[in-house]
Amino acid sequence: MVEDILQNFNIEAFNSDLLTWYHENKRMLPWRETKDPYSIWVSEIMLQQTKVDTVIPYFKRFMEKYPTVYSLANAPEEEVLKEWEGLGYYSRARNLHTAVREVVENYDGTVPDEKKELGSLKGVGPYTQGAILSIAFNQPEPAVDGNVMRVFSRLLLINDDIARPRTKKHFEIVVREVISEEDPSSFNQAIMDLGATICTPKSPACLICPVQEHCRAFEVGAQGELPVKSKAKKQKPIFYAALKVKNADGNYLIEKRPDTGLLANMYQFPMVPLGEVAAGDIPSWFKEEYGVEVKLGKRDGDLRHVFSHLIWDIEIYEAETDAVEIGDKRLRLASPDEMKKLPFPVSHLRIRGF
Ligand code: SF4
Numbered sequence: 167m168v169e170d171i172l173q174n175f176n177i178e179a180f181n182s183d184l185l186t187w188y189h190e191n192k193r194m195l196p197w198r199e200t201k202d203p204y205s206i207w208v209s210e211i212m213l214q215q216t217k218v219d220t221v222i223p224y225f226k227r228f229m230e231k232y233p234t235v236y237s238l239a240n241a242p243e244e245e246v247l248k249e250w251e252g253l254g255y256y257s258r259a260r261n262l263h264t265a266v267r268e269v270v271e272n273y274d275g276t277v278p279d280e281k282k283e284l285g286s287l288k289g290v291g292p293y294t295q296g297a298i299l300s301i302a303f304n305q306p307e308p309a310v311d312g313n314v315m316r317v318f319s320r321l322l323l324i325n326d327d328i329a330r331p332r333t334k335k336h337f338e339i340v341v342r343e344v345i346s347e348e349d350p351s352s353f354n355q356a357i358m359d360l361g362a363t364i365c366t367p368k369s370p371a372c373l374i375c376p377v378q379e380h381c382r383a384f385e386v387g388a389q390g391e392l393p394v395k396s397k398a399k400k401q402k403p404i405f406y407a408a409l410k411v412k413n414a415d416g417n418y419l420i421e422k423r424p425d426t427g428l429l430a431n432m433y434q435f436p437m438v439p440l441g442e443v444a445a446g447d448i449p450s451w452f453k454e455e456y457g458v459e460v461k462l463g464k465r466d467g468d469l470r471h472v473f474s475h476l477i478w479d480i481e482i483y484e485a486e487t488d489a490v491e492i493g494d495k496r497l498r499l500a501s502p503d504e505m506k507k508l509p510f511p512v513s514h515l516r517i518r519g520f
Pocket of ligand 1: 320
């Protein structure tokens with residue numbers, strides 16, 4: 167089947183055109199200044215679901231603070247989450263941290279260059295595995311994500327639904343056949359750059375595309391119809407009231423989220439699920455849940471935060487409490503300065519406002 171798809175596709179000429187373009191036009195990115203597998207690993211984890219421009223300052227700060235696997239492995243989780251604050255998808259940071267500790271414990275601090283070992287590390291899926299093996303170790307391994315599937319579905323006129331997991335496996339087989347044996351590192355990065363700068367999701371710049379001559383979608387004018395992607399399920403909204411509860415000392419009541427699941431171990435203002443609360447009875451719910459008496463103050467705005475699978479619709483309230491000591495283990499009182507040292511997700515940074 168792959169043979170059918172690649173029939174009459176001139177792999178050698180395609181690689182030559184792609185790599186010539188890449189060497190003349192590649193984006194200057196901080197993680198491209200090194201072949202260090204740990205740096206490349208960090209960059210690839212940060213780049214998942216996140217734009218390059220957003221990642222650059224985070225990457226620089228992170229590598230300055232944790233230049234080696236040892237420095238990251240020895241850091242406390244809360245500090246690592248703080249460095250990741252604002253980047254989102256915090257399980258990426260937790261998994262990276264766990265995996266780096268595995269590297270120190272089981273591989274003497276050397277990132278494995280063997281596919282199976284690398285893929286067994288926490289958070290290293292086929293894409294990250296392929297990216298590290300090709301970019302850092304120059305192994306001809308595909309690194310297929312949504313961008314790569316878009317480019318290849320156009321190049322080879324493949325109309326499989328890229329939202330389906332088995333389509334990705336199919337593309338991995340195709341890319342494995344096409345990838346340059348001489349320079350797989352540049353090949354994967356060239357495809358990433360092509361997808362980011364020329365073969366973009368909307369209005370691809372076909373007229374200046376370095377591989378236009380090889381592109382079947384361009385030949386038949388179908389580039390606007392590819393890739394085929396079925397719509398994701400709609401996110402489910404959940405309604406909350408977030409309470410900025412302050413005591414007389416100017417300290418706020420904050421909550422540490424559970425150590426598993428969404429935003430695990432991050433800090434937030436306590437959130438009252440409005441679906442479970444009778445109208446106007448937020449303080450009673452609060453007392454029952456946390457054992458803390460609060461007096462509700464004025465409404466301080468609304469906030470909507472969209473995750474990949476759900477939406478938080480949050481009403482923000484100011485509130486007061488006389489409490490000085492808190493019994494509930496999830497909660498603690500913290501001054502604004504202390505709060506600034508703790509990891510908060512973006513939604514609650516916005517609620518915090520300082
Ligand atoms: Fe993408 Fe157009 Fe280039 Fe084809 S010719 S790879 S559709 S930019």
